[in-house]
Amino acid sequence: MDGSTPGPRHVLTRTVLALGLKGGIVAAGFGMQIILARTLGPEGLGVYATFLSLATVLSITGGFGMPMAAVRFMPVYIANGQETRLRGFVHAAQRLTLATAIPVALAFSLVFLSLPALREQFGAALAAAALIPVFGLATLAAGMLQALGQPLRADVLVNLARTLLIGMFVLLSWWFDQAGPVTALWLTGLAGLVAWAAANTAARRSMPAGAAGPRTQDERPIWISAGMTFVLAMASVSLIERLDTIMLGALVGAEAAGIYSVASRLALTVALATTSVLALMAPALARQAAARDRAGLQRSASIAVALALLLSLGVAAVLGGASPWLLPAFGRDFEAAAMPLAILLVGQVAVAACGSAGGLLALAGLNRPLIAAALAAVILDMALCLLLVPVFGPVGAACATVATLLAQAVALSAVAWRSLGVDPTLLGAVRLAWRSLRPDAGHEGTP
Incomplete structure:
Protein backbone atom coordinates (compact mmCIF):
# COMPACT_ATOMS: atom_id res chain seq x y z
CA MET A 1 0.00 0.00 0.00
CA ASP A 2 1.24 3.46 -0.83
CA GLY A 3 0.35 6.75 0.71
CA SER A 4 -1.49 8.16 -2.29
CA THR A 5 -4.67 10.13 -1.83
CA PRO A 6 -7.85 8.34 -2.87
CA GLY A 7 -9.51 10.19 -5.76
CA PRO A 8 -12.64 12.26 -5.12
CA ARG A 9 -14.79 9.90 -7.23
CA HIS A 10 -13.49 6.87 -5.33
CA VAL A 11 -14.06 8.53 -1.97
CA LEU A 12 -17.47 9.83 -3.03
CA THR A 13 -18.58 6.38 -4.20
CA ARG A 14 -17.46 4.70 -0.99
CA THR A 15 -18.88 7.55 1.08
CA VAL A 16 -22.27 7.25 -0.61
CA LEU A 17 -22.21 3.53 0.14
CA ALA A 18 -21.18 4.28 3.71
CA LEU A 19 -23.94 6.85 4.06
CA GLY A 20 -26.43 4.39 2.63
CA LEU A 21 -25.41 2.01 5.38
CA LYS A 22 -25.42 4.78 7.95
CA GLY A 23 -28.87 5.74 6.68
CA GLY A 24 -29.97 2.26 7.69
CA ILE A 25 -28.23 2.72 11.03
CA VAL A 26 -29.94 6.08 11.51
CA ALA A 27 -33.32 4.58 10.61
CA ALA A 28 -32.69 1.78 13.09
CA GLY A 29 -31.63 4.38 15.65
CA PHE A 30 -34.81 6.36 15.12
CA GLY A 31 -36.83 3.20 15.56
CA MET A 32 -34.91 2.33 18.73
CA GLN A 33 -35.36 5.86 20.08
CA ILE A 34 -39.09 5.77 19.36
CA ILE A 35 -39.36 2.41 21.14
CA LEU A 36 -37.47 3.80 24.14
CA ALA A 37 -39.55 7.00 24.19
CA ARG A 38 -42.83 5.10 23.95
CA THR A 39 -41.92 2.46 26.54
CA LEU A 40 -40.03 4.64 29.04
CA GLY A 65 -7.66 6.01 23.17
CA MET A 66 -6.77 2.65 21.61
CA PRO A 67 -9.43 2.82 18.84
CA MET A 68 -7.81 5.95 17.37
CA ALA A 69 -4.36 4.54 18.03
CA ALA A 70 -5.37 1.53 15.94
CA VAL A 71 -6.29 3.81 13.05
CA ARG A 72 -2.97 5.61 13.38
CA PHE A 73 -0.55 2.69 13.80
CA MET A 74 -2.11 -0.37 12.18
CA PRO A 75 -2.17 0.97 8.57
CA VAL A 76 1.53 1.91 8.89
CA TYR A 77 2.48 -1.54 10.20
CA ILE A 78 0.48 -3.23 7.44
CA ALA A 79 2.00 -1.03 4.74
CA ASN A 80 5.54 -1.71 6.03
CA GLY A 81 5.00 -5.44 6.52
CA GLN A 82 5.65 -5.17 10.28
CA GLU A 83 3.45 -8.12 11.23
CA THR A 84 4.97 -8.75 14.65
CA ARG A 85 4.36 -5.12 15.67
CA LEU A 86 0.83 -5.36 14.30
CA ARG A 87 0.06 -8.37 16.47
CA GLY A 88 1.82 -6.77 19.42
CA PHE A 89 -0.29 -3.66 19.10
CA VAL A 90 -3.57 -5.58 18.94
CA HIS A 91 -2.66 -7.64 22.02
CA ALA A 92 -1.52 -4.58 23.98
CA ALA A 93 -4.54 -2.50 22.94
CA GLN A 94 -7.01 -5.04 24.27
CA ARG A 95 -5.14 -5.41 27.56
CA LEU A 96 -4.85 -1.64 28.03
CA THR A 97 -8.56 -1.23 27.34
CA LEU A 98 -9.54 -3.74 30.02
CA ALA A 99 -6.89 -2.51 32.48
CA THR A 100 -8.37 1.00 32.38
CA ALA A 101 -12.07 0.35 31.72
CA ILE A 102 -12.65 -1.94 34.70
CA PRO A 103 -11.23 0.46 37.34
CA VAL A 104 -13.17 3.35 35.78
CA ALA A 105 -16.38 1.31 35.96
CA LEU A 106 -15.74 0.35 39.58
CA ALA A 107 -14.98 3.94 40.58
CA PHE A 108 -18.12 5.20 38.85
CA SER A 109 -20.39 2.75 40.64
CA LEU A 110 -18.69 3.34 44.00
CA VAL A 111 -19.36 7.08 43.77
CA PHE A 112 -23.11 6.44 43.61
CA LEU A 113 -22.92 3.81 46.33
CA SER A 114 -20.93 5.92 48.78
CA LEU A 115 -22.76 9.26 48.44
CA PRO A 116 -26.18 9.28 50.18
CA ALA A 117 -27.57 11.89 47.78
CA LEU A 118 -26.85 9.62 44.81
CA ARG A 119 -27.56 6.23 46.36
CA GLU A 120 -31.13 6.00 45.09
CA GLN A 121 -29.71 6.01 41.54
CA PHE A 122 -27.22 3.23 42.27
CA GLY A 123 -29.17 0.69 40.19
CA ALA A 124 -28.90 2.83 37.06
CA ALA A 125 -25.27 3.66 37.87
CA LEU A 126 -24.36 -0.02 38.24
CA ALA A 127 -25.94 -0.83 34.88
CA ALA A 128 -24.14 2.10 33.28
CA ALA A 129 -20.84 0.99 34.84
CA ALA A 130 -21.22 -2.41 33.18
CA LEU A 131 -21.45 -0.61 29.82
CA ILE A 132 -18.02 1.02 30.17
CA PRO A 133 -15.74 -1.98 29.42
CA VAL A 134 -18.22 -3.37 26.87
CA PHE A 135 -18.33 -0.11 24.92
CA GLY A 136 -14.56 0.27 25.20
CA LEU A 137 -13.90 -3.13 23.68
CA ALA A 138 -16.55 -2.71 20.97
CA THR A 139 -15.13 0.66 19.93
CA LEU A 140 -11.64 -0.84 19.79
CA ALA A 141 -12.87 -3.66 17.54
CA ALA A 142 -14.53 -1.09 15.28
CA GLY A 143 -11.30 0.93 15.16
CA MET A 144 -9.34 -2.17 14.19
CA LEU A 145 -11.76 -2.92 11.34
CA GLN A 146 -11.52 0.69 10.19
CA ALA A 147 -7.71 0.48 10.22
CA LEU A 148 -7.95 -2.72 8.18
CA GLY A 149 -9.91 -0.84 5.52
CA GLN A 150 -13.32 -2.23 6.52
CA PRO A 151 -15.28 0.72 7.98
CA LEU A 152 -18.56 -0.53 6.51
CA ARG A 153 -18.21 -3.87 8.25
CA ALA A 154 -17.44 -2.03 11.49
CA ASP A 155 -20.66 -0.05 11.11
CA VAL A 156 -22.72 -3.15 10.43
CA LEU A 157 -21.34 -5.23 13.29
CA VAL A 158 -20.97 -2.55 15.97
CA ASN A 159 -23.51 0.17 15.22
CA LEU A 160 -26.32 -1.42 13.22
CA ALA A 161 -26.37 -4.77 15.01
CA ARG A 162 -26.18 -3.16 18.45
CA THR A 163 -28.99 -0.72 17.65
CA LEU A 164 -31.29 -3.42 16.31
CA LEU A 165 -30.59 -5.65 19.29
CA ILE A 166 -31.32 -2.86 21.77
CA GLY A 167 -34.66 -2.15 20.12
CA MET A 168 -35.55 -5.85 20.06
CA PHE A 169 -34.50 -6.41 23.68
CA VAL A 170 -36.42 -3.38 24.97
CA LEU A 171 -39.54 -4.47 23.08
CA LEU A 172 -39.26 -7.90 24.68
CA SER A 173 -38.88 -6.33 28.13
CA TRP A 174 -42.01 -4.26 27.47
CA TRP A 175 -43.86 -7.36 26.30
CA PHE A 176 -43.01 -9.07 29.59
CA ASP A 177 -43.88 -5.89 31.53
CA GLN A 178 -40.28 -5.37 32.66
CA ALA A 179 -39.54 -2.12 30.81
CA GLY A 180 -37.69 0.59 32.72
CA PRO A 181 -34.56 2.73 32.37
CA VAL A 182 -32.39 0.38 34.45
CA THR A 183 -33.54 -2.67 32.50
CA ALA A 184 -32.95 -0.80 29.25
CA LEU A 185 -29.38 -0.01 30.32
CA TRP A 186 -28.64 -3.66 31.13
CA LEU A 187 -30.11 -4.72 27.78
CA THR A 188 -27.96 -2.11 26.05
CA GLY A 189 -24.92 -3.74 27.63
CA LEU A 190 -26.02 -7.17 26.44
CA ALA A 191 -26.45 -5.84 22.90
CA GLY A 192 -23.02 -4.22 23.07
CA LEU A 193 -21.43 -7.47 24.21
CA VAL A 194 -22.85 -9.35 21.23
CA ALA A 195 -21.70 -6.60 18.84
CA TRP A 196 -18.17 -6.64 20.31
CA ALA A 197 -17.88 -10.43 19.94
CA ALA A 198 -18.86 -10.25 16.27
CA ALA A 199 -16.61 -7.27 15.44
CA ASN A 200 -13.60 -8.63 17.31
CA THR A 201 -13.87 -11.97 15.52
CA ALA A 202 -14.11 -10.23 12.14
CA ALA A 203 -11.09 -8.00 12.89
CA ARG A 204 -8.88 -10.91 13.95
CA ARG A 205 -9.82 -12.92 10.87
CA SER A 206 -9.05 -9.92 8.63
CA MET A 207 -5.54 -9.27 9.93
CA PRO A 208 -2.94 -9.86 7.18
CA ALA A 209 -0.90 -12.30 9.26
CA GLY A 210 -3.70 -13.60 11.45
CA ALA A 211 -3.99 -13.16 15.20
CA ALA A 212 -1.49 -15.89 16.10
CA GLY A 213 2.29 -15.64 15.86
CA PRO A 214 5.16 -13.78 17.50
CA ARG A 215 4.45 -10.32 18.89
CA THR A 216 6.67 -7.29 19.30
CA GLN A 217 5.75 -4.50 21.73
CA ASP A 218 8.90 -2.39 21.48
CA GLU A 219 6.77 0.66 20.62
CA ARG A 220 4.46 0.20 23.60
CA PRO A 221 5.52 3.55 25.19
CA ILE A 222 4.57 5.28 21.93
CA TRP A 223 1.20 3.52 21.88
CA ILE A 224 0.52 4.54 25.48
CA SER A 225 1.55 8.14 24.84
CA ALA A 226 -0.66 8.33 21.77
CA GLY A 227 -3.51 6.67 23.65
CA MET A 228 -3.37 9.22 26.45
CA THR A 229 -3.62 11.99 23.88
CA PHE A 230 -6.38 10.35 21.90
CA VAL A 231 -8.45 9.64 24.98
CA LEU A 232 -8.46 13.30 25.98
CA ALA A 233 -9.41 14.45 22.50
CA MET A 234 -12.08 11.77 22.02
CA ALA A 235 -13.49 12.18 25.51
CA SER A 236 -13.76 15.94 25.07
CA VAL A 237 -15.72 15.57 21.83
CA SER A 238 -17.96 12.90 23.33
CA LEU A 239 -18.47 14.90 26.52
CA ILE A 240 -19.32 18.07 24.61
CA GLU A 241 -21.86 16.14 22.54
CA ARG A 242 -23.50 14.74 25.69
CA LEU A 243 -22.82 17.30 28.40
CA ASP A 244 -25.93 19.22 27.36
CA THR A 245 -28.13 16.21 28.12
CA ILE A 246 -26.27 15.49 31.36
CA MET A 247 -26.51 19.11 32.55
CA LEU A 248 -30.19 19.33 31.64
CA GLY A 249 -30.87 16.24 33.71
CA ALA A 250 -28.95 17.67 36.67
CA LEU A 251 -30.13 21.28 36.49
CA VAL A 252 -33.65 21.07 35.04
CA GLY A 253 -34.89 17.50 35.36
CA ALA A 254 -35.02 14.08 33.75
CA GLU A 255 -38.05 14.94 31.61
CA ALA A 256 -36.31 17.91 29.96
CA ALA A 257 -33.23 15.76 29.40
CA GLY A 258 -35.35 13.03 27.80
CA ILE A 259 -37.02 15.43 25.36
CA TYR A 260 -33.73 17.12 24.50
CA SER A 261 -31.95 13.79 24.01
CA VAL A 262 -34.13 13.17 20.95
CA ALA A 263 -33.02 16.47 19.36
CA SER A 264 -29.40 15.75 20.25
CA ARG A 265 -29.49 12.26 18.74
CA LEU A 266 -31.15 13.50 15.55
CA ALA A 267 -28.63 16.32 15.15
CA LEU A 268 -25.69 13.98 15.64
CA THR A 269 -26.88 12.24 12.48
CA VAL A 270 -25.43 15.17 10.55
CA ALA A 271 -22.02 14.45 12.04
CA LEU A 272 -22.17 10.99 10.46
CA ALA A 273 -21.29 12.63 7.14
CA THR A 274 -18.00 13.90 8.54
CA THR A 275 -17.19 10.68 10.36
CA SER A 276 -18.05 8.60 7.28
CA VAL A 277 -15.61 10.54 5.11
CA LEU A 278 -12.92 10.57 7.80
CA ALA A 279 -13.28 6.83 8.36
CA LEU A 280 -12.58 6.22 4.67
CA MET A 281 -9.72 8.72 4.48
CA ALA A 282 -8.05 7.88 7.81
CA PRO A 283 -5.72 5.10 6.59
CA ALA A 284 -4.40 7.31 3.76
CA LEU A 285 -4.06 10.27 6.11
CA ALA A 286 -2.11 8.15 8.59
CA ARG A 287 0.33 7.03 5.88
CA GLN A 288 0.70 10.56 4.49
CA ALA A 289 1.31 11.97 7.96
CA ALA A 290 3.96 9.32 8.63
CA ALA A 291 5.62 10.12 5.27
CA ARG A 292 5.38 13.90 5.93
CA ASP A 293 3.55 14.26 2.62
CA ARG A 294 2.17 17.75 3.05
CA ALA A 295 0.70 18.01 -0.45
CA GLY A 296 -1.03 14.66 -0.03
CA LEU A 297 -2.43 15.68 3.35
CA GLN A 298 -3.84 18.86 1.89
CA ARG A 299 -5.49 17.02 -0.98
CA SER A 300 -6.98 14.42 1.35
CA ALA A 301 -8.19 17.06 3.83
CA SER A 302 -9.74 19.13 1.03
CA ILE A 303 -11.57 16.15 -0.43
CA ALA A 304 -12.80 15.23 3.04
CA VAL A 305 -14.18 18.65 3.98
CA ALA A 306 -15.86 19.20 0.61
CA LEU A 307 -17.65 15.87 0.70
CA ALA A 308 -18.47 16.11 4.40
CA LEU A 309 -20.04 19.55 4.01
CA LEU A 310 -22.05 18.51 0.96
CA LEU A 311 -23.40 15.46 2.71
CA SER A 312 -23.98 17.33 5.98
CA LEU A 313 -26.09 19.94 4.21
CA GLY A 314 -28.20 17.22 2.63
CA VAL A 315 -28.77 15.35 5.88
CA ALA A 316 -29.54 18.55 7.82
CA ALA A 317 -32.01 19.70 5.17
CA VAL A 318 -33.86 16.39 5.26
CA LEU A 319 -34.03 16.32 9.07
CA GLY A 320 -35.06 19.96 9.32
CA GLY A 321 -37.79 19.54 6.74
CA ALA A 322 -39.08 16.32 8.27
CA SER A 323 -38.98 17.46 11.90
CA PRO A 324 -42.68 18.56 12.05
CA TRP A 325 -43.63 14.93 11.31
CA LEU A 326 -40.63 13.20 12.83
CA LEU A 327 -40.72 14.57 16.38
CA PRO A 328 -44.39 13.70 17.09
CA ALA A 329 -43.54 10.07 16.31
CA PHE A 330 -41.68 9.96 19.64
CA GLY A 331 -44.75 11.27 21.48
CA ARG A 332 -46.61 14.56 21.86
CA ASP A 333 -44.23 15.84 24.55
CA PHE A 334 -41.27 15.60 22.17
CA GLU A 335 -42.56 18.33 19.84
CA ALA A 336 -40.84 20.73 22.25
CA ALA A 337 -37.50 19.56 20.84
CA ALA A 338 -38.07 21.45 17.55
CA MET A 339 -36.12 24.62 18.39
CA PRO A 340 -33.09 22.88 19.99
CA LEU A 341 -33.00 20.55 16.97
CA ALA A 342 -32.90 23.48 14.52
CA ILE A 343 -30.03 25.11 16.43
CA LEU A 344 -28.06 21.88 16.61
CA LEU A 345 -28.54 21.14 12.90
CA VAL A 346 -27.18 24.53 11.86
CA GLY A 347 -24.27 24.12 14.25
CA GLN A 348 -23.33 20.68 12.93
CA VAL A 349 -23.22 21.97 9.35
CA ALA A 350 -20.98 24.85 10.42
CA VAL A 351 -18.67 22.43 12.22
CA ALA A 352 -18.50 20.25 9.09
CA ALA A 353 -17.26 23.29 7.13
CA CYS A 354 -14.32 23.54 9.54
CA GLY A 355 -13.06 20.11 8.49
CA SER A 356 -11.66 17.24 10.53
CA ALA A 357 -8.68 19.03 12.02
CA GLY A 358 -8.84 17.03 15.24
CA GLY A 359 -8.57 13.71 13.44
CA LEU A 360 -5.77 15.04 11.24
CA LEU A 361 -3.73 16.25 14.21
CA ALA A 362 -4.29 12.98 16.06
CA LEU A 363 -3.10 10.93 13.11
CA ALA A 364 -0.08 13.21 12.73
CA GLY A 365 0.85 12.64 16.39
CA LEU A 366 0.50 16.28 17.47
CA ASN A 367 -0.44 15.66 21.07
CA ARG A 368 -0.09 18.92 22.98
CA PRO A 369 -2.48 21.09 20.95
CA LEU A 370 -5.09 18.34 21.06
CA ILE A 371 -4.84 18.11 24.84
CA ALA A 372 -5.01 21.89 25.26
CA ALA A 373 -7.99 22.21 22.92
CA ALA A 374 -9.77 19.31 24.62
CA LEU A 375 -9.42 20.76 28.11
CA ALA A 376 -10.36 24.27 26.97
CA ALA A 377 -13.44 22.99 25.14
CA VAL A 378 -14.73 21.03 28.13
CA ILE A 379 -14.24 24.01 30.44
CA LEU A 380 -15.98 26.32 27.96
CA ASP A 381 -18.89 23.93 27.50
CA MET A 382 -19.42 23.49 31.24
CA ALA A 383 -19.31 27.24 31.78
CA LEU A 384 -21.79 27.91 28.98
CA CYS A 385 -24.12 25.15 30.17
CA LEU A 386 -24.06 26.49 33.72
CA LEU A 387 -24.80 29.97 32.37
CA LEU A 388 -27.45 29.16 29.76
CA VAL A 389 -29.22 25.95 30.83
CA PRO A 390 -30.86 27.26 34.06
CA VAL A 391 -32.24 30.27 32.16
CA PHE A 392 -33.08 28.95 28.70
CA GLY A 393 -33.37 25.22 29.31
CA PRO A 394 -32.99 23.01 26.21
CA VAL A 395 -32.44 26.00 23.90
CA GLY A 396 -29.59 27.16 26.12
CA ALA A 397 -28.10 23.68 26.09
CA ALA A 398 -28.17 23.61 22.29
CA CYS A 399 -26.54 27.05 22.04
CA ALA A 400 -23.81 26.05 24.49
CA THR A 401 -23.04 22.89 22.52
CA VAL A 402 -22.90 24.65 19.15
CA ALA A 403 -20.71 27.48 20.46
CA THR A 404 -18.27 25.04 22.03
CA LEU A 405 -18.04 22.76 19.00
CA LEU A 406 -17.43 25.71 16.69
CA ALA A 407 -14.79 27.25 18.94
CA GLN A 408 -12.95 23.93 19.18
CA ALA A 409 -13.15 23.27 15.44
CA VAL A 410 -11.82 26.72 14.53
CA ALA A 411 -8.99 26.47 17.06
CA LEU A 412 -7.89 23.03 15.84
CA SER A 413 -8.03 24.14 12.21
CA ALA A 414 -5.72 27.04 13.03
CA VAL A 415 -3.32 24.63 14.77
CA ALA A 416 -3.35 22.29 11.76
CA TRP A 417 -2.46 25.20 9.48
CA ARG A 418 0.40 26.37 11.69
CA SER A 419 1.80 22.94 12.54
CA LEU A 420 1.28 20.97 9.33
CA GLY A 421 0.86 23.67 6.71
CA VAL A 422 -2.53 22.11 5.92
CA ASP A 423 -5.83 23.98 5.88
CA PRO A 424 -8.54 21.37 6.57
CA THR A 425 -11.44 23.85 6.29
CA LEU A 426 -13.72 24.58 3.35
CA LEU A 427 -11.59 27.64 2.63
CA GLY A 428 -8.56 25.39 2.17
CA ALA A 429 -10.49 23.19 -0.26
CA VAL A 430 -11.60 26.24 -2.27
CA ARG A 431 -8.05 27.58 -2.34
CA LEU A 432 -6.69 24.24 -3.54
CA ALA A 433 -9.36 23.97 -6.24
CA TRP A 434 -8.59 27.52 -7.42
CA ARG A 435 -4.89 26.80 -7.67
CA SER A 436 -5.51 23.59 -9.58
CA LEU A 437 -7.39 25.60 -12.22
CA ARG A 438 -4.55 28.06 -12.78
CA PRO A 439 -2.42 27.52 -15.91
CA ASP A 440 0.78 27.18 -13.86
CA ALA A 441 -0.77 24.83 -11.28
CA GLY A 442 1.24 21.87 -12.51
CA HIS A 443 4.50 23.68 -11.65
CA GLU A 444 3.64 24.26 -7.99
CA GLY A 445 5.16 21.90 -5.52
CA THR A 446 2.79 22.54 -2.68
CA PRO A 447 -0.92 23.31 -2.44
Missing part, protein backbone atom coordinates in the same frame (compact mmCIF):
# COMPACT_ATOMS: atom_id res chain seq x y z
CA GLY A 41 -41.76 8.02 28.64
CA PRO A 42 -39.93 11.40 28.77
CA GLU A 43 -38.73 10.98 32.36
CA GLY A 44 -37.61 7.37 31.98
CA LEU A 45 -35.89 8.23 28.70
CA GLY A 46 -34.15 11.10 30.49
CA VAL A 47 -32.73 8.73 33.10
CA TYR A 48 -31.66 6.28 30.41
CA ALA A 49 -30.12 8.99 28.20
CA THR A 50 -28.28 10.62 31.10
CA PHE A 51 -26.63 7.43 32.32
CA LEU A 52 -25.98 6.20 28.79
CA SER A 53 -24.22 9.52 28.08
CA LEU A 54 -22.09 9.15 31.21
CA ALA A 55 -21.20 5.56 30.32
CA THR A 56 -20.32 6.52 26.74
CA VAL A 57 -17.97 9.30 27.84
CA LEU A 58 -16.34 7.12 30.50
CA SER A 59 -15.96 4.23 28.04
CA ILE A 60 -13.69 6.48 25.99
CA THR A 61 -11.57 7.07 29.07
CA GLY A 62 -11.63 3.34 29.76
CA GLY A 63 -10.75 2.61 26.15
CA PHE A 64 -7.51 4.55 26.69
